[in-house]
Amino acid sequence: MTTRLTRTLATGAALALTLTMAACGSDDEPSTGSSGSGSGGDEPTVQTINEGTLTVCSDIPYPPFDVMDGATFTGFDGDLVNEIADGLGLELEVRDSGFDGLQSGLSLNSNQCDLVASAMTITDAREENLDFTDGYYDSEQSLLVPTGSDIQSIEDLAGKKVGVQQGTTGKAYTEENAPSDAEIITFPSDAEMYSAIKGGSVDALLQDLPVNITHAEDGQFEVVETYSTGEEYGFAVKQGNTELIDAVNEQLAALREDGTYDKLYEKYFSTE
């Protein structure tokens, strides 16, 4: 009995070894092949997870930053990355992902995307897991309430329900600054938060200013306070991917230079 088992196992191990060696052998070839072609002439300037394509992850929808218009990624983030991809000579591909995967670095580390463009504030905590490009937007938080509400400032939130988004700067700001008996309700995204305040399930929303401004457009809601956090939005890349950071920063600088940035800023955040 034992001998039969050992013999079986031995056969198995031997087979496995042969197969592993075969696999290793075949593994080597394409890798040498690709490194050879990489040094060739007119390839795209940066290495991406899918050659010739810039894959961007974003938590969509997040107007006015991240919006899908049919199959086109637009909004402030969307238009910017479209320009950046153009400048780098890459095709743009967009993946809609949950925000916590984006801000924790999971999506980047698992090679789902090259770049995160999702209205993400550059924070020290996030920089432990991600690398950021230069900032492209000064982030401000704000408080949205139904028009005519008693709530006029963050102090008035005592005993009230305030909606925030999972994993955001707005949530952290609320936890630090709202009165201790304010009830903080966390939602996965702005879509649910907006539904909740429309249904009266929460009394206020604390989140990024531009998003609250879009909600205030129809007059049902108003922005009663804004909070400057002194922070900026940045695009994020996998830690250590300096090649892509440099390339994107170069493109951002060029866009600021030739006026495209100002044109887009005016398009989305015009204050008149």
Added chain:
Amino acid sequence: MRRTTRKRLNLGLLYGVFVLAVVALVLLADWEAINKNFFDWEVAKGLWPEIVTIGAKNTVVFTLISFFGGLALAVVLALMRLSPVGPYRWLATAYIEFFRGLPALLVIVAFGLAIPIAFSWQPPGGFVGAGIAALIVVSSAYMAETLRAGIQAVPKGQTEAARSLGMSAGRTTVSIVLPQAFRIVIPPLTNEFVLLIKDTSLLALIGVAFGDRELTTFARDAVVSTTNSTPLIAAAVMYLVITLPLTQLVSALERRQQKAR
């Protein structure tokens, strides 16, 4: 080639593929990245004891309420489906078909977000109340069908014997048919229970207060605050800690029943 040799070679090949798969997984995985992202012991220790006192506790409480609420409703629905009165049957069939055909996620959103907008009315119990009501409604539709199958599997002779002993129709259902039906459907009901444990994680979609976070939401929150993905693994372990003893208990119960038959 002798038959035994060939057999041994075949078997060896199967073992070989298995060993190869394991070796490949171990070699291909980036262990440093895995350890850093998912097995950071310091982060895991920081989750204690809230992962149990908030996360696991809420998961269990939400599941228990949804399960027993759903089961009570399911008994009524199953009996309605088998009722000789037409309208009862139609109503139960429509209810079951409707809620069995919808994703739990949509029903939760409808209860938690759409109903307050449509009727300017807040369901009692706030977000958790609305979410649990949705889970009860969905799970009762599934469990009603399971129960119906169980009731129909009770031999007809049982009812006939009870009736000929002078028991009323109601009494026969309650003390003869239902107990035997439940015994038959314990395995599929366990399945439903385990599914519900996991479905409670969907409640976070309609908003969740600090103290009402169940395991998944708790872990996702912790991923943000610790900037590390270890809490996801911790939550996975907690789910197994909850489900495995439960499924073991039920299979032990089943074995005992087999003997009793």
